[in-house]
Amino acid sequence: MAKIEQFTEEYIKKESKDKELLFKDFLNSKEPYTSIFKNNPWLLPPDFRKPLDLNKGRYWNTTVGRKHPYWKTKKLPTPTKEIKQIRKDFKKWGYALIEEGMSKKQCKRFIRRLLDQAKGEELAGLKSMTPSGQYVHTLINKGDVFRGCIEQDISSVQAGLLIETFLNETLGEGWICHSFLANGSEKGYYPQVLHIDQSPLSPWITEEAPALVNTLYIPQDVNEVNGGTLIIPGSHKNIIKAGSNGEVGKLPPAINLEAKAGTIMLFDGRLLHGTGVNKTNKIRFVAAMSNVKSWMRTQENWVISVDPKIIKNASPKLLHRMGMQAATYGATIEGFGMGAAGKVDESHGNIKPFREAFDKGEYIRVGELSPKSSQRQLKKKYTLKAAIKSAKEGSPR
Numbered sequence: 019m020a021k022i023e024q025f026t027e028e029y030i031k032k033e034s035k036d037k038e039l040l041f042k043d044f045l046n047s048k049e050p051y052t053s054i055f056k057n058n059p060w061l062l063p064p065d066f067r068k069p070l071d072l073n074k075g076r077y078w079n080t081t082v083g084r085k086h087p088y089w090k091t092k093k094l095p096t097p098t099k100e101i102k103q104i105r106k107d108f109k110k111w112g113y114a115l116i117e118e119g120m121s122k123k124q125c126k127r128f129i130r131r132l133l134d135q136a137k138g139e140e141l142a143g144l145k146s147m148t149p150s151g152q153y154v155h156t157l158i159n160k161g162d163v164f165r166g167c168i169e170q171d172i173s174s175v176q177a178g179l180l181i182e183t184f185l186n187e188t189l190g191e192g193w194i195c196h197s198f199l200a201n202g203s204e205k206g207y208y209p210q211v212l213h214i215d216q217s218p219l220s221p222w223i224t225e226e227a228p229a230l231v232n233t234l235y236i237p238q239d240v241n242e243v244n245g246g247t248l249i250i251p252g253s254h255k256n257i258i259k260a261g262s263n264g265e266v267g268k269l270p271p272a273i274n275l276e277a278k279a280g281t282i283m284l285f286d287g288r289l290l291h292g293t294g295v296n297k298t299n300k301i302r303f304v305a306a307m308s309n310v311k312s313w314m315r316t317q318e319n320w321v322i323s324v325d326p327k328i329i330k331n332a333s334p335k336l337l338h339r340m341g342m343q344a345a346t347y348g349a350t351i352e353g354f355g356m357g358a359a360g361k362v363d364e365s366h367g368n369i370k371p372f373r374e375a376f377d378k379g380e381y382i383r384v385g386e387l388s389p390k391s392s393q394r395q396l397k398k399k400y401t402l403k404a405a406i407k408s409a410k411e412g413s414p415r
């Protein structure tokens with residue numbers, strides 16, 4: 019084969035000078051973070067090689083809103099059960115607090131299971147440590163209470179219907195669960211770098227609405243002493259200024275979240291936040307269940323990680339939330355799901371048969387075929403064929 023000069027590495031390299039690259043300035047801008055740190059150096063992360071600087075002037079050395087000199091006169095969100103108030107708070111401040119989102123009993127069940135799991139993982143040599151403290155991942159496999167939260171089942175989370183309604187409204191129906199994990203904050207560790215949860219979309223910034231909405235389960239009281247989540251109220255409005263080649267200007271100070279056990283914080287994927295510093299000897303846990311548009315790649319790869327027993331008994335809603343309901347623009351398998359709308363319990367697009375075949379070691383993929391293929395090859399029990407058949411029949415799960 020003759021060598022074509024224009025296709026060679028040397029030629030392509032020579033013709034790819036930095037200034038010639040398409041969209042380079044935008045894609046490499048690292049916005050919104052470039053302008054955040056340039057205009058607000060107090061937001062720079064701590065030096066993780068040194069003990070934490072506990073002097074004033076850095077974002078983690080703060081207090082709760084009602085005690086903060088800058089914020090105490092402002093009407094920041096307070097816990098409420100009223101959906102209308104939640105909408106107002108979320109729009110204005112980028113977050114809202116659901117009062118008694120979990121009942122006392124639900125909360126107890128949640129924190130007990132979580133603390134036991136955290137200890138168990140430590141004993142099993144599986145403690146997942148971060149610079150802030152221990153994390154417990156993939157909660158769905160670690161207790162029915164967590165499965166219930168993902169489904170917004172009111173037996174696990176009494177404000178389930180309110181949350182679901184709010185997520186349908188803010189993300190559009192068809193949203194799926196991005197991940198559900200517990201974030202620990204422990205004494206002697208570091209605050210998280212303040213970030214927005216829809217960072218993977220950066221430098222694109224969705225101006226009119228978030229592409230991710232987080233639901234933070236707070237199963238124990240949190241405040242400025244035990245590492246209440248750091249937030250900059252209203253910062254989602256500053257962040258969107260970095261869109262269209264703009265930049266984030268000076269930001270107001272951060273505060274610690276103050277909330278009673280059972281509160282659930284709904285927050286905008288564009289709100290600056292991060293784990294706070296715990297000064298007590300007891301670990302502080304909150305659990306973040308973030309949610310994204312149905313076509314987005316989820317943080318947790320549920321299709322592999324969810325326990326087969328949970329898949330077997332999962333409701334259509336739970337399967338959907340785990341991204342196992344393919345649609346034209348997401349999660350298709352061998353093309354199966356194209357043309358589906360991605361609705362709950364839609365037989366076309368249900369990828370559970372693939373996962374079950376995979377678990378049994380019986381997943382047969384369609385590979386190279388031709389008119390010369392043998393009868394044995396043409397007649398193989400392709401999983402795709404079975405999935406199409408069961409979708410046509412609308413067979414029960």
Ligand SMILES: [Fe+2]
Binds near residue numbers: 213214215291292
């Ligand atoms: Fe986050």
